[in-house]
Amino acid sequence: MAISAKAKRPRLTERKKESIAGWLFISPWIIGFIIFTLGPLLYAIVLSFYQWDFIQDPKFIGLRNFERMFGDKLFWQSLKVTVSYGLMRVPMGIIVGIGAAILLNQRVKLLGLWRVIYYLPVILPPVATTLMWMWIYNPRYGVINNFLLSVFHIQGPAWLQDQRLVLPSFMVMAVWGAMGRNMLIYLSGLQSISKELYNAADVDGAKSLAKFFYITLPMLSPVIFFNLITGMIDVFKLFSQPFIMTEGGPRNASLFFYYYMFRYISERFQVGYAAAMSLFVFILIMILTVLVFRSSSAWVYYEGELKGRKEQ
Amino acid sequence: MTNLVISRDRSVLKAKVERVAERVLIHTLLVLGTILVLVPFAWTLSTSLKSDKQVLEFPPSWIPSPPIWYNYVEIFEARPFLVWYKNSLFVAAVCLFGEVLSSAIVAYGFARLRFKGRNVLFFVLLSTMMIPFHLLIVPRFVMFKVFGWLNTFRPMTIPAFFGSAFSIFLLRQYFMTIPLDLDDAAKIDGAGYLQTFLRIILPLAKPALGAVAIFQFMSSWRDFTGPLIYLSSEENYTLPLGLYTYQADYFPEWNLFMAASVIAMVLPIVVFLIAQKYFISGLALVGTGGTKG
Numbered sequence: 001m002a003i004s005a006k007a008k009r010p011r012l013t014e015r016k017k018e019s020i021a022g023w024l025f026i027s028p029w030i031i032g033f034i035i036f037t038l039g040p041l042l043y044a045i046v047l048s049f050y051q052w053d054f055i056q057d058p059k060f061i062g063l064r065n066f067e068r069m070f071g072d073k074l075f076w077q078s079l080k081v082t083v084s085y086g087l088m089r090v091p092m093g094i095i096v097g098i099g100a101a102i103l104l105n106q107r108v109k110l111l112g113l114w115r116v117i118y119y120l121p122v123i124l125p126p127v128a129t130t131l132m133w134m135w136i137y138n139p140r141y142g143v144i145n146n147f148l149l150s151v152f153h154i155q156g157p158a159w160l161q162d163q164r165l166v167l168p169s170f171m172v173m174a175v176w177g178a179m180g181r182n183m184l185i186y187l188s189g190l191q192s193i194s195k196e197l198y199n200a201a202d203v204d205g206a207k208s209l210a211k212f213f214y215i216t217l218p219m220l221s222p223v224i225f226f227n228l229i230t231g232m233i234d235v236f237k238l239f240s241q242p243f244i245m246t247e248g249g250p251r252n253a254s255l256f257f258y259y260y261m262f263r264y265i266s267e268r269f270q271v272g273y274a275a276a277m278s279l280f281v282f283i284l285i286m287i288l289t290v291l292v293f294r295s296s297s298a299w300v301y302y303e304g305e306l307k308g309r310k311e312q
Numbered sequence: 313m314t315n316l317v318i319s320r321d322r323s324v325l326k327a328k329v330e331r332v333a334e335r336v337l338i339h340t341l342l343v344l345g346t347i348l349v350l351v352p353f354a355w356t357l358s359t360s361l362k363s364d365k366q367v368l369e370f371p372p373s374w375i376p377s378p379p380i381w382y383n384y385v386e387i388f389e390a391r392p393f394l395v396w397y398k399n400s401l402f403v404a405a406v407c408l409f410g411e412v413l414s415s416a417i418v419a420y421g422f423a424r425l426r427f428k429g430r431n432v433l434f435f436v437l438l439s440t441m442m443i444p445f446h447l448l449i450v451p452r453f454v455m456f457k458v459f460g461w462l463n464t465f466r467p468m469t470i471p472a473f474f475g476s477a478f479s480i481f482l483l484r485q486y487f488m489t490i491p492l493d494l495d496d497a498a499k500i501d502g503a504g505y506l507q508t509f510l511r512i513i514l515p516l517a518k519p520a521l522g523a524v525a526i527f528q529f530m531s532s533w534r535d536f537t538g539p540l541i542y543l544s545s546e547e548n549y550t551l552p553l554g555l556y557t558y559q560a561d562y563f564p565e566w567n568l569f570m571a572a573s574v575i576a577m578v579l580p581i582v583v584f585l586i587a588q589k590y591f592i593s594g595l596a597l598v599g600t601g602g603t604k605g
Binding site: 015018019020021022023024025026028029030031032033035036037039040041043044047054100103104106108112114116117118119120121123124125126127128129131132133134135136138141143146149150176179233236237239240244257258261262265266271274275278279281282285289 | 341346353359367371414418422425427428436447451452455471475480505533534552553555559569580585
């Protein structure tokens with residue numbers, strides 16, 4: 001039976017063979033996805049309806065975790081800190097990244113070396129750089145306050161112990177750390193802009209600034225869009241700095257969401273509550289991402305789009 | 313007539329001055345940026361070579377005299393630093409091997425073979441990159457506890473053998489650029505899918521495999537939250553976790569602290585300098601998708 005089918009339609013069995021091989025080749029990922037991602041994801045949803053301390057049996061409590069969350073002032077504080085930090089940090093990262101990319105897209109000597117230097121902070125372990133910056137920000141012996149004292153005769157502030165300064169201090173660190181990564185992303189964006197556009201602008205006598213705002217920026221908008229989304233997710237992932245440097249202080253001014261949730265797992269053993277918070281924030285991030293996507297058609301320019309319209 | 317020549321000379325001169333000014337500006341900014349990037353390193357390096365007394369001196373000197381090289385010996389003596397270093401290397405090496413192997417296999421399936429549901433699954437794969445890690449730590453912790461994997465390296469290493477979305481994506485993009493004719497030629501010669509993958513695709517994809525290997529190495533070398541959650545006894549710590557123990561000191565010895573940080577930074581810097589070509593080409597390959605938290 002099988003043989004005769006093969007003789008009649010050899011291409012079909014060939015197709016089938018390819019199909020089976022395809023599934024076999026991707027099976028490691030499918031298994032891993034089910035065990036390490038999908039399973040935990042569903043389990044997180046289930047856990048958010050339970051009260052559990054790792055020791056006693058989990059107790060179903062319905063929506064009580066979520067009710068508690070809405071009344072938890074520190075939870076809202078952690079969201080406020082995370083979002084307000086993101087509103088500073090993400091645009092700043094974009095501006096510095098574009099600036100560095102434009103700088104490193106010029107014809108200068110030793111270009112490769114400059115790029116390597118700018119990229120260097122990206123590859124370092126965050127714990128090491130966090131310790132490094134703790135020492136830089138040290139109020140008495142740190143390099144910044146020593147510089148302020150010896151050059152301007154100003155007694156510098158305690159950067160990480162000041163409620164108003166702690167987030168800006170974190171931001172400087174983060175921009176320093178991510179500049180190289182953003183630079184490289186924008187660099188590839190810059191290099192894909194066709195030279196003809198600039199030549200045409202030159203013919204029209206456009207100034208550098210006009211070229212930047214009317215050519216470079218619109219052409220970079222898909223990259224900026226990408227950077228906006230990844231930057232937002234990065235902010236919600238921020239952990240080592242508050243954990244190592246400030247423990248959320250002073251007065252919860254650096255109480256980032258991830259760190260706050262982590263406390264409920266490692267110190268208070270309230271797993272269900274931690275799961276509920278993480279689920280809520282996951283949905284929040286998804287909504288934010290969808291909003292950014294929706295708004296993108298208004299300000300992101302895709303070259304392919306225009307081509308498509310021309311063809312019609 | 314002469315007027316015209318002069319004015320032309322002037323405009324040429326003006327253009328020249330403008331160009332020189334632009335060059336100067338570019339180089340000034342470049343140097344300024346470099347200083348901003350490198351000063352923290354210089355400060356760290358300088359502190360790491362100071363004596364306890366020199367660390368607290370005012371005004372601080374940038375060049376410690378005499379440099380205390382012994383600090384770099386002391387960090388290995390005071391804490392099980394060497395063990396942590398070895399642990400980090402072990403985890404990074406196993407993850408690298410597992411992830412390159414499994415991601416290449418999966419990427420081949422997505423790039424080269426036609427089967428029902430492929431596009432849907434690929435979309436699922438891409439969207440897993442958007443799931444925030446924090447959502448998964450609680451359930452994963454519970455799961456690894458049930459497996460009896462807590463305080464072992466398995467929670468970090470075993471998942472690597474099932475491929476990562478980022479590496480699969482990167483390798484798939486590269487495999488797509490290899491001409492399909494090669495597959496067909498191999499098929500005519502009687503090669504199966506596995507042979508085509510091993511003999512044709514893999515050797516041609518060395519640059520992309522290199523890029524994936526480096527990204528993976530870097531990300532396990534820098535991982536802090538994973539070890540923090542899963543490892544509990546000091547002899548199992550990886551380097552970032554070991555470094556963190558210094559922070560818990562009541563009287564921090566900043567010079568030793570910084571020496572330890574320098575040691576943790578040296579390997580990624582060396583790897584990066586040796587393999588930067590792979591790095592850059594890998595990032596170019598995924599275009600805007602070229603970052604891994």
